[in-house]
Amino acid sequence: MTDKVFDNNQVSIAGEVMTDFEFSHDVFGEGFYLLDVSVSRLSNSYDIIPIMVSERLVDVKADLKGKYVEVNGQFRSYNRHEDNKNRLVLSVFAREFKVCIEDLDAARPNYIFLDGFVCKQPIYRKTPLGREIADILLAVNRPYGKSxxxxxxxxxxxxxxxxxxxxxxxxxxxxRIQSREYQKKVSENDYERRVAYEVSVSKLEYLEEY
Structure with missing residues (x-):
């Protein structure tokens, strides 16, 4: 990932494909598809991470379930309008997609680096067990005026x-990118299972104001 345009948003993951390719959208005749990849944690649990990939990078008609892949790209977002609200949808946009012959032992199976700007006041809190947590919403610039x-x-x-x-x-x-399941209340007695994605930060640096 040497292109300076993409230096501020770098993702590298490696894991097992869990789903078939599902069509997402097309741009000027180029189709983009989603699939889920299971990425192991050191704790022997795992994260299920959605990958957005172009049909020009991989045969989207192939059955890759159970195979291992390496993906390099960017963590991207878009707003999807549903239930009269905008919902933030996140996925890894693949710039490189490699199918591996067998299980792999990647040195960093889940790595992300972001360079961006705080776009709402961080929320600091403590868990019932006293663990300190802070939530940050980070705006990361993309070419052509997008973020x-x-x-x-x-x-x-x-x-x-x-x-x-x-x-x-x-x-x-x-x-690293992590997935987290939660229950969203959709009516008085009904709940819907959803998955949230976020970056679990191991290191951060504060650089400057605007």
């Missing part, structure tokens, strides 16, 4: 540090 809005979560000393960030502050974060 991606990436939820990030910090822990411990990083959470206390992030609590004092101001809107417009320029920061860099390193970490």
């Amino acid at each position: 991606d809005y990436i939820p990030c979560i910090c822990w411990g000393r990083n959470a206390r540090f992030a609590e004092n960030f101001t809107v417009g502050g320029h920061i860099q974060v390193w970490g």
